[in-house]
Amino acid sequence: MCLAVPARIVEMEGDKAVVDAMGNRWNIRTTLIPDAKVDDIVLVHAGFAITTLDEEEAKKTWELFEEIEEYRDNPNKLSG
Amino acid sequence: MLERINEARKLMDAACEQLGRQINIMEVCGTHTVSIFRNGIRSALPEQLKLLSGPGCPVCVTDQGYIDVTVGLAKRDDCILATYGDMIRVPGKEGSLESLTSGNVKVVFSSDEAVKLAKENPDKTVVFIAVGFETTTPASAVAVADAERLGLENFCILSGHKLVVPAMDVLLSEKNHKIDAFLCPGHVSVIIGTDAYDPIVKKYGRPCVVAGFEPLQIIEGIGEICRQLMEGKPETKSIYNAAVTAGGNPAAMKLIEEYFEPYDGYWRGLGKISGGTLKLKEKYSKYDAMVHFGIDEIAAEDLSGCRCGEVLCGLIDPPECAMFGGACTPDEPVGPCMVSTEGSCAAWYKYGRKQ
Numbered sequence: 220m221c222l223a224v225p226a227r228i229v230e231m232e233g234d235k236a237v238v239d240a241m242g243n244r245w246n247i248r249t250t251l252i253p254d255a256k257v258d259d260i261v262l263v264h265a266g267f268a269i270t271t272l273d274e275e276e277a278k279k280t281w282e283l284f285e286e287i288e289e290y291r292d293n294p295n296k297l298s299g
Numbered sequence: 300m301l302e303r304i305n306e307a308r309k310l311m312d313a314a315c316e317q318l319g320r321q322i323n324i325m326e327v328c329g330t331h332t333v334s335i336f337r338n339g340i341r342s343a344l345p346e347q348l349k350l351l352s353g354p355g356c357p358v359c360v361t362d363q364g365y366i367d368v369t370v371g372l373a374k375r376d377d378c379i380l381a382t383y384g385d386m387i388r389v390p391g392k393e394g395s396l397e398s399l400t401s402g403n404v405k406v407v408f409s410s411d412e413a414v415k416l417a418k419e420n421p422d423k424t425v426v427f428i429a430v431g432f433e434t435t436t437p438a439s440a441v442a443v444a445d446a447e448r449l450g451l452e453n454f455c456i457l458s459g460h461k462l463v464v465p466a467m468d469v470l471l472s473e474k475n476h477k478i479d480a481f482l483c484p485g486h487v488s489v490i491i492g493t494d495a496y497d498p499i500v501k502k503y504g505r506p507c508v509v510a511g512f513e514p515l516q517i518i519e520g521i522g523e524i525c526r527q528l529m530e531g532k533p534e535t536k537s538i539y540n541a542a543v544t545a546g547g548n549p550a551a552m553k554l555i556e557e558y559f560e561p562y563d564g565y566w567r568g569l570g571k572i573s574g575g576t577l578k579l580k581e582k583y584s585k586y587d588a589m590v591h592f593g594i595d596e597i598a599a600e601d602l603s604g605c606r607c608g609e610v611l612c613g614l615i616d617p618p619e620c621a622m623f624g625g626a627c628t629p630d631e632p633v634g635p636c637m638v639s640t641e642g643s644c645a646a647w648y649k650y651g652r653k654q
Contacts, residue, residue: 222330222512223486246411247409248411248438250437251437251548251551251554252548252550253550262486262489262542264434265383265408265410265431265435266408266411266412266438267409267437267438269434269486269548269551270489270542273541279513280513283513
């Protein structure tokens with residue numbers, strides 16, 4: 220339930236935005252972060268941005284998600 | 300990274316030695332529960348350090364009476380139930396939302412989608428199943444605000460939103476509790492801010508440390524708790540610096556305070572928690588499903604034999620429940636701790652049997 224995904228705002232109008240992460244784009248609301256702007260990276264939870272994040276932090280999470288995807292595709296791969 | 304893990308582990312070993320007894324740390328976030336299992340964190344901790352899973356999974360603490368109300372509403376021809384996916388498998392007295400053949404239940408990923416359903420189906424009443432802690436509550440407030448702005452007459456929410464700090468208070472005032480410290484939820488803390496835990500530290504003298512969900516965060520969070528226990532100076536601290544601040548998210552908190560007020564609702568397994576559940580304020584009663592459908596109170600129901608309540612309080616581990624793995628499995632769950640992907644019982648069943 221607490222899962223949140225970092226994503227970059229690529230389009231924005233009022234408090235409606237389109238975000239991009241890991242090859243996906245989807246619609247969210249930025250109502251909870253009134254200062255959000257295009258190019259900001261935000262943490263998205265249940266369709267709402269809840270805070271901004273710096274790029275370093277976001278990259279760490281994206282890498283983790285990619286790792287999970289990799290193991291999903293290659294279930295026999297052992298960790299290094 | 301290994302160096303940081305070793306540093307944290309040194310703190311844990313030192314604390315175990317200094318205190319000379321079992322140390323019990325409760326995590327109050329379902330996502331922490333899963334991350335701890337998935338990453339095998341328990342096996343990296345000293346034997347004397349025990350992690351208890353607390354009532355941090357909003358699905359798990361939703362009283363069965365609430366589920367029964369949602370199922371009742373879903374059977375009505377004039378209703379569409381919009382819900383987050385994790386609620387649909389929780390069994391009530393007459394089945395779960397998933398088991399209904401009426402087709403009136405729609406899984407949504409955001410409260411926005413629920414409002415959209417109301418716009419597109421003016422001849423039905425859309426009931427949004429508003430469950431979750433403070434992380435999700437602002438989204439429900441925005442949905443009500445949108446419905447009002449759009450002049451929708453057919454949208455309402457059934458609020459089962461809950462607050463984390465009142466539950467922590469109840470857990471620590473329980474006579475038999477064994478909790479030495481709390482590992483606090485990451486994203487709830489983004490909203491409420493770390494200052495929200497200060498009253499708990501002040502009243503009970505227990506460390507409250509906020510950590511993110513990656514394994515290193517959790518391990519360092521536990522290390523920080525151990526450091527505090529050794530020094531005997533409990534305090535609120537966050538190591539999830541990327542996202543959490545002392546004051547939280549003011550816009551989100553303002554929305555929660557504008558639209559909702561706390562009351563003494565039922566939490567599964569914990570009974571009535573003072574100020575622990577949120578309902579819509581009277582001025583928004585037009586959007587309150589309880590008012591719309593004339594439901595007076597959601598009564599607490601008890602599933603006999605189900606020990607989810609004790610699991611949620613960290614009093615027993617899931618395998619100590621007689622139904623665990625037998626009558627109650629992820630495929631045929633009895634209680635919510637097994638239904639929810641973040642429930643302790645589901646996590647224990649899926650990952651824990653070797654730990």
